[in-house]
Amino acid sequence: MTVFLGTDSPQRRPQTAAVTPGPRPVQQHRAGRLERRGVDLVPPPQRRSSPREFLWIWHSAQFSFGTVVLGALPIVFGLSWWATVSAVLLGLLLGTLIFAPLVCFGKRTGTNDPISSGAHFGVRGRVLGNLITVLVAIGFFAIAIWTGATAMLVAGQRLLGTPTGEAALAVAMSLLAAVVAAVAVYGHDILLATYKLMTVIGAVVLVALLVVLAPQFDPGYTGGSYVLGDFWRTWLLTVSFAATLPISYSTFQGDYSRYLTPHVGDRAAIAWNGVAMYSSSAVALLVGAYVTTVLPDPTQAWVSGVAAVVPAWFAAVVVLFGLVGTVPQGALCLYAAGLSANSVFWRASRAVTTLAVSLLGVVALYLGAIVYDAVDSLSAFVLMLLVVISPWSAIMLVGLVSHRGRYEPLELHTFAVPGRRGRYWYTHGVNPRAFGAFLAAVALGVLFVDNPLYTGPLATLTGGVDLSWLVSFTSAAVLFAALEGRRARRPRLSSQSQGNTR
16 A cells, blocks of 8 residues: 655545645735645745744743753752853753754755655655654643643642642643644644744743742852762763753754745754754753752752742742743644644644644643653653654754755655656665664664663663763764765756755
8 A cells, every 4th residue: 555645735636646735825824824734845935934933933932831840950960050051051052053954954845844854764764753753742742731730730729729639730731731732723823923922921931030039049059969979970961961952852843944935045044043942942941940949959849849939929920821831832842743643644634633633642641640640751751752853863964965955845745656756765765774874873872871761781881971862863973974975876856956055
């Protein structure tokens, strides 16, 4: 059975013919209008976004409790305030250098990143990108909803004496999940409008949090007992941890870069994308660390600790932020997962597939938070996925260089049949060089994993610092570059190849 993975064309054609998505009538961008486009090619006249919009996209996603709470980890690891600042800033820089250039794919191909990956993994092999996106998105969605709902309940209990048990948590999570799913289903335009509003609200709340706790904050905070026994290994652990935050978004950015106006150059797109991710992540993590230094016990539940140390009146702000601050990050995840699901279940609309993955995310949320009380394990699982995301990113970056940034967008949407297999067909729709490098890199990376769920047999070589993502990224890049260098011939490019080199 031949499987088609690509178009969302309103007119379905028989599965015995090659299919490429044709241009759709130009849609006016209006917040509130349901986005009917799936993963099909966005025609140049309909690409109207500015790279500056990444400032709204990434800041709104990071200005949520789901990300801010991660800033507690360096302090829990035992680092001082200034050691935390240096480790976080360096780690984010390393992660952003990997993350930022991936923006070129959506910009050049007019579609999302998993579909774009077909240029290097094959038109069938791109299913790997779809799977990665869905798993990561559902995991982060569940964590974001749980964190936001918990913040609402804890602050509400202090402010109004409302209950905080499992029943109340279930109700709060249902409310948040419904709002997030609605925004994601409506799609691109309402997402951008939401991002802009929530960035402003999130920034105000975080600044207010800093001001409220300023009398208790001590920049000379010296930290505690090092989790790995000494300073440098603990500091390197924090650098590695911080680097993973930008990388975890690697498969999401094409959802927005596919709408960039054609005249935008690569350098501008990469710069705005990188600056937005770096600055938003730095603010979120450092605010989380700042708050943690004033908690009586840094190892206690972060949300409960915050609700206990802020003035009673500020608890109302925490409730509001738990509600609205969760929407951008959760919606961003569901939107990405819905697009990826749409490329597989192409007969359904993007709205339907987004609703379906939303329901799947709610199931994962309730199993992790209510049934098994295993949110920490869910977080560790999502971080383990970085061993998969990193080599995928490495292969995409090496491919971008080896192809000189030139792609045939329509070929990424071609339905391969006997006699019409397309430019990115490779071997039965899969590029064996890419998959060979990917699988070898994942296998090697798994050996170095060190987290609560699993410890690899070679993890002791790094002294407790989980470098599995770095091992898998580096090995994939080296292997794929070597294999690409030995291939018999490069894909022949036509004069219609897209991409500028500015």
